[in-house]
Amino acid sequence: MTDTTNQRPVSNNPGDEAATLPTTYTPADVEGELYERWVERGYFTADAKSDKPPFTIVIPPPNVTGSLHLGHAFEHTLIDALVRRKRMQGYEALWQPGMDHAGIATQNVVERELAKEGKSRHDLGREAFVERVWKWKAESGGQISGQMRRLGDGVDWSRERFTMDEGLSQAVQTIFKKLFDEELIYRAERIINWCPRCLTAISDIEVEYQDDDGELVSIRYGDGENSIVVATTRAETMLGDTAVAVHPDDERYRHMVGTEIELPLTGRRIPIVADAHVDPEFGTGAVKVTPAHDPNDFEIGQRHNLPNVAVMDEHAVITVHGPFLGLDRLEARSAIVAALRAEGRIVAEKRPYVHSVGHCSRCKTTIEPRLSMQWWVKVGPLAEAAGDAVRDGKVKIHPQEMEKRYFDWVDNLHDWCISRQLWWGHRIPVWYGPNGEIVCVGPDEQPPTGEGWHQDTDVLDTWFSSGLWPFSTLGWPEQTESLAKFYPNSVLVTGYDILFFWVARMMMFGLYAMDGTPPFHTIALHGMVRDQNGKKMSKSFGNVVNPLDWMDKYGSDALRFTLARGANPGVDVPIGEDWVQAARNFANKIWNATRFALMNGATVEGPLPAAEELTASDRWILSRLGSTVAEVDALYEDYQFSKLSEALYHFAWDEVFDWYVELSKTTLAKGGPQADATRRVLGEVLDVTLRLLHPIVPFVTEALWTTLTGAESVVIADWPTDSGFRDTAAEAEIATLQQVVTEVRRFRTEQGLKPGQRVPAALELDGTALAAHEDAIRSLLRLTAPEDGFHATASLPVAGATVSLDLSGTIDVPAERKRLQKDLAAAEKEKAQTAGKLGNEAFLAKAPDEVVAKIRVRMETAEADIARITAQLAALPQG
Incomplete structure (x- = not known):
C-alpha cells in the first residue's frame, strides 16, 4: 500500500494537481534544481551512527584529469540505481565518491602546460613542480564532479576523497610499511615496461597492444658449420645479446651447446645454451638472448647466469660505443640491418611483418622492455588469498562465467612493479643512508636525518593507492565508526576490463589489511559501451559521443534509461542516439499519463477499495502491478538491469498507459462510486510505478511523484513491496x-x-x-x-x-479489392513455387536440411497469407 507519510490531502477538484505541472516535460527546467535540493536536504549523506543495515558501494575513482564519458555514465547509472533502491528499502546507503590522482596522466597534463611557457619540470624542480600540479588540480581538475551531478549521481559528497589527500596518503604509507616489514615488498633489478616518452616504468594495464607493420630479419651468427640463424623484429637489441639459446632436445644444435659463437658487429663471443623455453618448431629453433631488453630472455639469463648488457638509455637511445652510439632505437634498427646486410649476414627479410607491439596508453609511444632497479610486491600469498576468497564463496562474481577470467589472472600473477619514475604521486617512503642503509618509514615515524641520507625519488603506481579504496576512504588505518559500519562494501560494480588490474588489487589489499575480510561481497561486472553498430568508441573512428550532448538534448533520464536498458551482465552495450530519443519519448509518456490522471482526480488518499468494489480492469492492473514488483525485485537482486528496465518499460507504457489509462476513461466518464474507486486505483498504480522507475529515471519521477502524493521526495519514499494481490x-x-x-x-x-x-x-x-x-x-x-x-x-x-x-462509404472498395487481389496472386504464386520444390524428390534428396526447412516456412507463410487475404476480400462490401 502507499506510504502516506508527509502527504498533503489531494484536492477534491480534479485537475488542481495537474495544473502545477507544465503541459510538456522539459528536463532542463527541473533536473538541476531537483539535484541541488536532494543534496541540500542530505538525502545522500550516510550516517555511520544509524541503526539501519548498511549498503555500501564505492565509485570506481575517475581520473582527476578526466571528464564524463559514456562509460562513466553507464557505470554510474547502474550504481545509482542500486543505491537509490536500497535507500528506499530502508538501508543506510553509502555511495562513496572520489577521484584518483592519475600519476602519469596528470603529470603529462601539467608538463604540457609548462611546455607552452617554454619550461620543463626540471626547470622548476621537484617541490615547485608538485606545487604546480596541486594548483592545477584545484583550478582545473575534477570537472567530472559537476558532470556527475548532471547525471543525478546520489553520492555522499560530504565524504568525497582524493587518493593524494592526507588520510589516504597515510593509508598508503601504512600498508607500504607493513608489506615492507613482512618482506612482501622488495627492491630488485628486473625487466619492466618502459616508456621512453614518459620516462617511467608503467604497469601491464597501461600497455596497449596493437598490430604494427614491422620487419622480421633472419641473421646468421658465426660462419660455416659453426653458424646459426636467428630471427628478430628488433635488430637493434642484438648489440646486447649475451647468448643464443636452443632447445635441449633439438638434434640440429646439440653438438653446438656449450660452445661459443661470434656476435656480429661487436667482436664479442657469446655462448650457445640449451633452454626448454625455446620452441624448436618455431623459425630456425634458435633464439637470440638479450637479458637486459626482453622479459623472457631475462629469465633465460637468470637460469644460465648470463650477463645483462644494456644497450639503450631511458630515452631509447643507443649507448654502446661504436658506429651506432647516440642513434634512436628506430634509426639504429635500420643502420644495424644495413651493416649486417653489407657483411652478408642477412639471410632473409620479411616486410611488412605484422606483429603485436605494446604502446604506452598515455602517449602511444612504443614500449621498450628495459632492465631496471624497481620496487616490487611479492604477490604470491596475496593473490592466493584473493583466489581462495572467490573459491570459498566469500565473494561472488556476477555473472558467474567471469570467474574463469578472474582465476586465470590471480592464479598466474607475476610480482607487481609498483615504482614509477615520476614526481606526482605517493613518494616511496624509503630512505637511503651514506653507508648503504635502507630504512622504510611509517606514517607516525620520523625519517632519518643527517649527512648522506636521502629519500627514494620514485613514486608509487597509481593502482597501489586505488587498491586501498574500499577501506582507506572510510578512515583506515584508524578504526573509525565509518569503517566499522560500511566495510566491507556490499557490491562492486565495474567493467570486466579492469577485473584483473583494479579488482584483483583491491581483493589482495583488502584481505591483507582487514584481517581476511574481503572488500566486497559481490563483484558485478558489466561490459563496455559501444556505438550502435557494436564498434568500439574511439577518437580515431570518429564515433565518440559526449554524454553531456545527449543529456542537453534529451535529458539525463533519457540517457540513463537507455544505458540501463542495454546493460546485460558482462556484455558490451551498443548505444545510438535514436535509442536515447526513444527513451525521451518514454519520459514524455510518463509525464503525460500522470498529468492526465491528476486532471481526472487520481488520488493516493485512503485505503484501496475492496476487490468486489472494483472493475475487472482495476483488479487486472493491481494484479499485474504486484507481479511486476516481484519481477523487478528478483531482477535487481540478480543485477539484470536490462531485463528489469524492459519489464518496467512494458508494464508502464503498454499496460498502464496504453491499456489501463484508456480503459479507465470509460469508468471515469460515468462518475459515481465506481469512478471514485478507479481514481484511487489509478493513483495507487502511478504511485507504485513511479517509485519502481525512480532509481533509473530519478528526475521525472521526482517531479511527478511529489505532485501526485504531496510527499517530500520519492528519494526517501518506501520501495514498493509485492502486495500479494493476484x-x-x-x-x-x-x-x-x-x-x-x-x-x-x-x-x-x-x-x-x-x-x-x-x-x-x-x-x-x-x-x-x-x-x-x-x-x-x-x-x-x-x-x-x-x-x-x-x-x-x-x-x-x-x-x-x-x-x-x-464499411460502406468508408473505403474505396474497388481499389481495395484490386490491391488485395494483387497480394493474393503473389501469395498463390509463392505457394505454387514452394510446393513444387517440396514435391520434387530429386531436389529433396540433394538439398541441405536447413534449405528445405526454409522452403517449408515460406510455404506455410504463403498459405497463411492466402487465408488472411481471402477473408479480407470476403469481408469487403459487395457491388
Missing part, C-alpha cells in the same frame, strides 16, 4: 478484451481506415465476460452504435464474440 480471472478477462481490440485494430489498418475514423458496428458480446466492456471496446476501437440503414459488410469472430462493421 486475480487470474481478471487477467484472463482483460487479455480477452485486448485480443478483441487488437484484432479489430489490425483489420481496420488492413482496410486502410484512419486511426481516428469512426465506424458503425454491432457487437455480439452476450454470454461473454466482454459484455461489461462494451463501452470501453467502442471507445478504444472508435466504433459507433448501429443506426437505421446499418449494413454489416464485415464480421469478425474473435474470442467468442463477434464484431460486425459497416
Whole structure:
C-alpha cells in the first residue's frame, strides 16, 4: 500500500494537481534544481551512527584529469540505481565518491602546460613542480564532479576523497610499511615496461597492444658449420645479446651447446645454451638472448647466469660505443640491418611483418622492455588469498562465467612493479643512508636525518593507492565508526576490463589489511559501451559521443534509461542516439499519463477499495502491478538491469498507459462510486510505478511523484513491496478484451481506415465476460452504435464474440479489392513455387536440411497469407 507519510490531502477538484505541472516535460527546467535540493536536504549523506543495515558501494575513482564519458555514465547509472533502491528499502546507503590522482596522466597534463611557457619540470624542480600540479588540480581538475551531478549521481559528497589527500596518503604509507616489514615488498633489478616518452616504468594495464607493420630479419651468427640463424623484429637489441639459446632436445644444435659463437658487429663471443623455453618448431629453433631488453630472455639469463648488457638509455637511445652510439632505437634498427646486410649476414627479410607491439596508453609511444632497479610486491600469498576468497564463496562474481577470467589472472600473477619514475604521486617512503642503509618509514615515524641520507625519488603506481579504496576512504588505518559500519562494501560494480588490474588489487589489499575480510561481497561486472553498430568508441573512428550532448538534448533520464536498458551482465552495450530519443519519448509518456490522471482526480488518499468494489480492469492492473514488483525485485537482486528496465518499460507504457489509462476513461466518464474507486486505483498504480522507475529515471519521477502524493521526495519514499494481490480471472478477462481490440485494430489498418475514423458496428458480446466492456471496446476501437440503414459488410469472430462493421462509404472498395487481389496472386504464386520444390524428390534428396526447412516456412507463410487475404476480400462490401 502507499506510504502516506508527509502527504498533503489531494484536492477534491480534479485537475488542481495537474495544473502545477507544465503541459510538456522539459528536463532542463527541473533536473538541476531537483539535484541541488536532494543534496541540500542530505538525502545522500550516510550516517555511520544509524541503526539501519548498511549498503555500501564505492565509485570506481575517475581520473582527476578526466571528464564524463559514456562509460562513466553507464557505470554510474547502474550504481545509482542500486543505491537509490536500497535507500528506499530502508538501508543506510553509502555511495562513496572520489577521484584518483592519475600519476602519469596528470603529470603529462601539467608538463604540457609548462611546455607552452617554454619550461620543463626540471626547470622548476621537484617541490615547485608538485606545487604546480596541486594548483592545477584545484583550478582545473575534477570537472567530472559537476558532470556527475548532471547525471543525478546520489553520492555522499560530504565524504568525497582524493587518493593524494592526507588520510589516504597515510593509508598508503601504512600498508607500504607493513608489506615492507613482512618482506612482501622488495627492491630488485628486473625487466619492466618502459616508456621512453614518459620516462617511467608503467604497469601491464597501461600497455596497449596493437598490430604494427614491422620487419622480421633472419641473421646468421658465426660462419660455416659453426653458424646459426636467428630471427628478430628488433635488430637493434642484438648489440646486447649475451647468448643464443636452443632447445635441449633439438638434434640440429646439440653438438653446438656449450660452445661459443661470434656476435656480429661487436667482436664479442657469446655462448650457445640449451633452454626448454625455446620452441624448436618455431623459425630456425634458435633464439637470440638479450637479458637486459626482453622479459623472457631475462629469465633465460637468470637460469644460465648470463650477463645483462644494456644497450639503450631511458630515452631509447643507443649507448654502446661504436658506429651506432647516440642513434634512436628506430634509426639504429635500420643502420644495424644495413651493416649486417653489407657483411652478408642477412639471410632473409620479411616486410611488412605484422606483429603485436605494446604502446604506452598515455602517449602511444612504443614500449621498450628495459632492465631496471624497481620496487616490487611479492604477490604470491596475496593473490592466493584473493583466489581462495572467490573459491570459498566469500565473494561472488556476477555473472558467474567471469570467474574463469578472474582465476586465470590471480592464479598466474607475476610480482607487481609498483615504482614509477615520476614526481606526482605517493613518494616511496624509503630512505637511503651514506653507508648503504635502507630504512622504510611509517606514517607516525620520523625519517632519518643527517649527512648522506636521502629519500627514494620514485613514486608509487597509481593502482597501489586505488587498491586501498574500499577501506582507506572510510578512515583506515584508524578504526573509525565509518569503517566499522560500511566495510566491507556490499557490491562492486565495474567493467570486466579492469577485473584483473583494479579488482584483483583491491581483493589482495583488502584481505591483507582487514584481517581476511574481503572488500566486497559481490563483484558485478558489466561490459563496455559501444556505438550502435557494436564498434568500439574511439577518437580515431570518429564515433565518440559526449554524454553531456545527449543529456542537453534529451535529458539525463533519457540517457540513463537507455544505458540501463542495454546493460546485460558482462556484455558490451551498443548505444545510438535514436535509442536515447526513444527513451525521451518514454519520459514524455510518463509525464503525460500522470498529468492526465491528476486532471481526472487520481488520488493516493485512503485505503484501496475492496476487490468486489472494483472493475475487472482495476483488479487486472493491481494484479499485474504486484507481479511486476516481484519481477523487478528478483531482477535487481540478480543485477539484470536490462531485463528489469524492459519489464518496467512494458508494464508502464503498454499496460498502464496504453491499456489501463484508456480503459479507465470509460469508468471515469460515468462518475459515481465506481469512478471514485478507479481514481484511487489509478493513483495507487502511478504511485507504485513511479517509485519502481525512480532509481533509473530519478528526475521525472521526482517531479511527478511529489505532485501526485504531496510527499517530500520519492528519494526517501518506501520501495514498493509485492502486495500479494493476484486475480487470474481478471487477467484472463482483460487479455480477452485486448485480443478483441487488437484484432479489430489490425483489420481496420488492413482496410486502410484512419486511426481516428469512426465506424458503425454491432457487437455480439452476450454470454461473454466482454459484455461489461462494451463501452470501453467502442471507445478504444472508435466504433459507433448501429443506426437505421446499418449494413454489416464485415464480421469478425474473435474470442467468442463477434464484431460486425459497416464499411460502406468508408473505403474505396474497388481499389481495395484490386490491391488485395494483387497480394493474393503473389501469395498463390509463392505457394505454387514452394510446393513444387517440396514435391520434387530429386531436389529433396540433394538439398541441405536447413534449405528445405526454409522452403517449408515460406510455404506455410504463403498459405497463411492466402487465408488472411481471402477473408479480407470476403469481408469487403459487395457491388
